[in-house]
Amino acid sequence: MSSPAPTPRPALAVSCEDVARTFGRGERAVVAVHGSSCEVPFGSRIAIVGPSGSGKSTMLHMMAGLETPTAGRVSWPGLPDVAERRGQIGVVFQSPSLVPALTVVENVALPLVLDGVPDAEAQERVTEALELVQVTELATQLPEELSGGQAQRVAVARVLASRPSLILADEPTGQLDRANGQHLVEVLLATAEQLDAALVISTHDIEVADRLQERWRMHEGRLKTDEAGLKRTSVPRATHADTTTAGGQR
Numbered sequence: 001m002s003s004p005a006p007t008p009r010p011a012l013a014v015s016c017e018d019v020a021r022t023f024g025r026g027e028r029a030v031v032a033v034h035g036s037s038c039e040v041p042f043g044s045r046i047a048i049v050g051p052s053g054s055g056k057s058t059m060l061h062m063m064a065g066l067e068t069p070t071a072g073r074v075s076w077p078g079l080p081d082v083a084e085r086r087g088q089i090g091v092v093f094q095s096p097s098l099v100p101a102l103t104v105v106e107n108v109a110l111p112l113v114l115d116g117v118p119d120a121e122a123q124e125r126v127t128e129a130l131e132l133v134q135v136t137e138l139a140t141q142l143p144e145e146l147s148g149g150q151a152q153r154v155a156v157a158r159v160l161a162s163r164p165s166l167i168l169a170d171e172p173t174g175q176l177d178r179a180n181g182q183h184l185v186e187v188l189l190a191t192a193e194q195l196d197a198a199l200v201i202s203t204h205d206i207e208v209a210d211r212l213q214e215r216w217r218m219h220e221g222r223l224k225t226d227e228a229g230l231k232r233t234s235v236p237r238a239t240h241a242d243t244t245t246a247g248g249q250r
C-alpha cells in the first residue's frame with residue numbers, strides 16, 4: 001500500500017488583511033499604519049521603501065507578530081504552530097539590541113539555547129552564521145566593544161543561526177558602509193535562498209531595494225504593493241490561518 005502523499009506546504013509565510021496600528025489615544029493618537037494588505041509567499045524577496053515615519057517598522061513588527069494590529073488581521077498560513085513560529089520568524093531590528101553582558105558568540109547562541117537546540121548543533125550553526133557575516137574574529141567581544149555596523153552584523157548572525165523561514169529585516173544596512181551593506185544583503189539573499197525562506201527588507205537605500213525581486217512602498221501609513229514592476233502573479237491563499245487580530249492572538 002502506498003503511503004499518503006505529504007501535505008504540501010502552504011505558500012504564504014504571512015498575510016496581512018487590512019491591518020492598521022494606532023499608537024496612543026485621543027488627541028495624542030498616531031496612526032502609524034492605515035488599513036494595509038499584503039501577502040508574502042515563501043521564496044519571495046521584497047523591499048519595503050518609504051520615507052522616515054511612513055510606518056515601515058510598524059508594518060514589519062505586525063508581520064512578525066510583535067505588534068498587535070488595532071484593526072484587521074495578520075496570519076501565518078505556512079507557520080501554523082504558535083510554539084514553533086517563534087523560531088521560524090527571524091527579525092533584524094533597526095538597532096541591534098544585543099544583550100550587553102553576553103559576548104558576540106553567546107548573543108548569537110542565545111535563541112538556540114532558549115529553543116533547546118543541542119550544544120553541538122548550536123555551536124555549528126553559530127560558527128557558520130558568524131562566518132557568513134564576517135565577524136568570526138569578534139566572537140569573544142562584548143557588545144560595548146563593537147562599532148554600530150559590527151553590532152548590526154552580529155544581530156543578523158543571530159537571526160541566521162535560527163534558520164528562520166520568514167526573515168524580516170528593518171533597515172539592516174542603515175549603520176553599514178556601502179560595501180558592508182551590499183555584502184549583508186547578499187548574505188540575507190543567499191540564506192533566504194538556502195532556507196527557501198521569505199525575505200522582507202525595509203530600506204531607504206535604493207541599491208538595496210534593487211537587489212530584491214519586488215518593491216513595495218509605504219506612504220503615510222499606507223502600503224502599496226502594486227507599483228510598476230511588481231511582478232507576482234496570483235498566490236494561492238491557504239485555508240487554515242492562525243491569526244493575530246485586533247485584540248490579540250487566537
Ligand SMILES: Nc1ncnc2c1ncn2[C@@H]1O[C@H](COP(=O)(O)OP(=O)(O)OP(=O)(O)O)[C@@H](O)[C@H]1O
Nearest residue numbers: 023024030031032051052053054055056057058059
Ligand atoms: N511605540 C510608538 N508610540 C508612538 N508612536 C509610534 C510608536 N512607534 C511608531 N510610532 C509612530 O508611528 C509612525 C510610523 O513609525 P515607524 O517607525 O513605523 O516608521 P518608519 O517608516 O519605520 O520610520 P523610519 O524609516 O524612520 O524607521 C511615526 O509617526 C512614529 O512616530
